[in-house]
Amino acid sequence: MVDKLSTSEFITLILPLIIVQLGLVIFSIYRLSKDKVKYFPKWLWLLIILFGEILGCLIFLTIGRERE
Amino acid sequence: MKTFKAYLKKEIIESVRQYKYLIILIGVILFAIVDPVILKLLPEILKNKIPGDLSSLIQIDRKAAVQNYIKDLSQISLLIVTLTLMSTLSDEISSQKLIFPYSKGCNLSAVVISKILHHSAILSIFVISGFAINYYYATTLFNKNVITFDKILISSLLMSLYFVFIVTLLIFFSSILKRGIIAAISVLVVHVVSAILMNVDSISKFIPYNLILTANSFNTDDIFTTVLSVVLYCIILSILTVKMINKSELI
Numbered sequence: 047m048v049d050k051l052s053t054s055e056f057i058t059l060i061l062p063l064i065i066v067q068l069g070l071v072i073f074s075i076y077r078l079s080k081d082k083v084k085y086f087p088k089w090l091w092l093l094i095i096l097f098g099e100i101l102g103c104l105i106f107l108t109i110g111r112e113r114e
Numbered sequence: 115m116k117t118f119k120a121y122l123k124k125e126i127i128e129s130v131r132q133y134k135y136l137i138i139l140i141g142v143i144l145f146a147i148v149d150p151v152i153l154k155l156l157p158e159i160l161k162n163k164i165p166g167d168l169s170s171l172i173q174i175d176r177k178a179a180v181q182n183y184i185k186d187l188s189q190i191s192l193l194i195v196t197l198t199l200m201s202t203l204s205d206e207i208s209s210q211k212l213i214f215p216y217s218k219g220c221n222l223s224a225v226v227i228s229k230i231l232h233h234s235a236i237l238s239i240f241v242i243s244g245f246a247i248n249y250y251y252a253t254t255l256f257n258k259n260v261i262t263f264d265k266i267l268i269s270s271l272l273m274s275l276y277f278v279f280i281v282t283l284l285i286f287f288s289s290i291l292k293r294g295i296i297a298a299i300s301v302l303v304v305h306v307v308s309a310i311l312m313n314v315d316s317i318s319k320f321i322p323y324n325l326i327l328t329a330n331s332f333n334t335d336d337i338f339t340t341v342l343s344v345v346l347y348c349i350i351l352s353i354l355t356v357k358m359i360n361k362s363e364l365i
Binding site: 059 | 133136137140141144147148151190194197198251254255
């Protein structure tokens, strides 16, 4: 509808993304502390989660955890 | 029917416990938000790197935002979905989890069908929701090249059908291969090969990848043959999976 957005409007639009990103990082770190991991040591998974952003978290949750 | 219901319930519990819903939801919906936002910021980002007016070089409108989402959905999201669901059946066979239901007289066909239906339904819901979110962001951030919601809805249904095909194929490979990762790689190989085969005009209508191209072009005039073919492939793959699971050595 609008071509130029104000800063506040833009922040409102990307707010869900920020919440998802933060929530997922916190959740992944929590799971990392509780679960057994595979392929890499825990410290490396922590780096992947922190610097890989959402994709890093998804990679850890998908292939990094040992299935119960 | 009892086996079907029980396994459907088991699939839901297992998906919640292993965070499959969460991973697939983020993998599918993330790009619905990210793509329009990145596209909106792209000229600003490039302005600092390359001088001059870039608006004529890059197509930045509603259609491009949706097309970018479809592209990511068929690449990164597909990879996430495949890796998440890769060991759906092979894990149960290799860890001998199917012995107890089988020895109690449960129908193994119901086990397979419940898995296919559960994952297909979940993926369809997520994909359609992703398209709706992407459409909202595209209409909010851009005003050029208007696309009607019914076209978006048809594209989302075509993409959902493609994901249903991928799930059916993955479960089929999962029934014949012992390791989940090999099943996932096989599915990705089929995906890439079908994209290459789209260059052969005489068979392009019968290739599932045509669903992605049609969803991307928003021109659904000649899609009936492809939809019918993909539905047939799904049915055939489901029947083959049931046959393979009945043949496989569970102990």
